[in-house]
Amino acid sequence: MPRETNAIQEDTMGRFEGKVAVVTGAGAGIGKACALAIAREGGRVVVADIDGSAAAACTAQIAAEAGHALALAIDIAEAQAVAALFDTAERHFSAVDLLVNNAGAMHLTPRDRAILDLDLAVWDETMATNLRGTLLCCRQAIPGMIARGGGAIVNMSSCQGLSGDSALTSYAASKAAMNMLSASLATQYGHAQIRCNAVAPGLIMTERLLAKLDECMQRHLRRHQLLPRVGRPEDVAALVAFLLSDDAAFITGQVVCIDGGMLAHVPTYADGGNSRAARPSAGTAEAAASPRC
């Protein structure tokens, strides 16, 4: 039914025409996919990243696709820099309608240990980027959104903010706090038509993560998903675009998991071979040989 397919595409194209978006950490990974997704649907995007050349490369890709974007090198943990970011966005485009607080101190996660082994500098820096940076950007965005009659914010949380782990103490605490910050913002400014939701990805295979996780580790993590593939930045970007758009006009204050089912099953699932269909039937020789059955 080609006509119907076209109709669906026309409906979903251009959801961000006339809108201005700030995406932090948009030089790479999930943030870059979000910036591209917003620009492809007509939004003008401020690509903010501590890595200025990565921000410029993302902006160049958007421009090559005939989109509109502005690259800004910024550390979101710095209050003055964040104020300057929103000033520049407003002068270059107009006041910000959409905000994606995506930047995260991913480079610190290898040093983010269990509580007694934790370097407090790692805790402070993680909180400064993930939590304080998110708060600073929200504080700059909210007044303009109120003045324009509303806006939408997505905070990039993580499954790590919903379950305990043997390490990643600071990262997990920062993401759990981002969930509550999202709920607070949704509660305090919903009357002004500002929506705020958190997105909690599971394992999303960005270029940087791919370079860090060997095949053995990837397999280990995938055993705990229900879907048999890794997540991609584009999967998260599609959810973020939905939550920013009017398609999600009545959704606010939520934490939405996008994890291939990682948190959706009983903890013993992965020990059972990861797929009931793949297990030998009870009573067979294979079952007798398998202690998991």
Ligand SMILES: NC(=O)c1ccc[n+]([C@@H]2O[C@H](COP(=O)([O-])OP(=O)(O)OC[C@H]3O[C@@H](n4cnc5c(N)ncnc54)[C@H](O)[C@@H]3O)[C@@H](O)[C@H]2O)c1
């Ligand atoms: N990849 C995953 O599996 C995964 C899972 C759950 C949540 N997340 C979250 O998604 C977000 C993006 O992760 P990613 O995997 O795409 O990471 P990434 O490292 O590929 O990209 C993060 C970007 O943020 C930028 N950045 C870091 N600190 C910054 C700062 N202080 N100011 C401005 N920019 C800064 C980096 O330069 C980088 O371009 C993070 O908040 C992360 O916690 C990722």
